[in-house]
Amino acid sequence: METKQIEVTREALLKKQKLRMEKVALDKDSYVYIREMTGRERDRFEQSIVKITKGKKGVPEQQQDLKDFRAKLVVCSACDHNGELLFTANDVEALSSTLSASKFEKMVNVAQKLSGITEEDKEELIKN
Numbered sequence: 001m002e003t004k005q006i007e008v009t010r011e012a013l014l015k016k017q018k019l020r021m022e023k024v025a026l027d028k029d030s031y032v033y034i035r036e037m038t039g040r041e042r043d044r045f046e047q048s049i050v051k052i053t054k055g056k057k058g059v060p061e062q063q064q065d066l067k068d069f070r071a072k073l074v075v076c077s078a079c080d081h082n083g084e085l086l087f088t089a090n091d092v093e094a095l096s097s098t099l100s101a102s103k104f105e106k107m108v109n110v111a112q113k114l115s116g117i118t119e120e121d122k123e124e125l126i127k128n
Contacts, residue, residue: 034074034078049065075088075092075108
């Protein structure tokens with residue numbers, strides 16, 4: 001049985017959408033919510049892992065900057081039960097130096113899944 005698709009209107013697309021969230025157990029006693037990113041958040045995340053340098057003859061070049069990759073992704077995804085982000089870009093360094101790698105991995109795996117960051121996306125970001 002084929003389901004009927006409905007064309008989405010401009011107004012519907014501009015209306016604030018409910019973002020998917022998932023509860024992530026960090027250990028037996030604690031959890032955090034991770035939610036998918038908005039388009040803007042995804043753009044800002046991707047921009048945060050690229051740096052512009054002067055290349056040959058002063059021509060700007062993009063280079064990967066994977067420093068604090070996990071913390072940057074968590075900053076764009078960790079939220080409270082209402083979906084409000086817990087961190088700002090100013091928290092990246094502190095978060096990166098205090099949170100265990102195993103807890104980061106749990107959150108990062110869910111953040112990548114919810115925001116559609118595939119292995120190919122990661123490879124493309126690194127390559128470009």
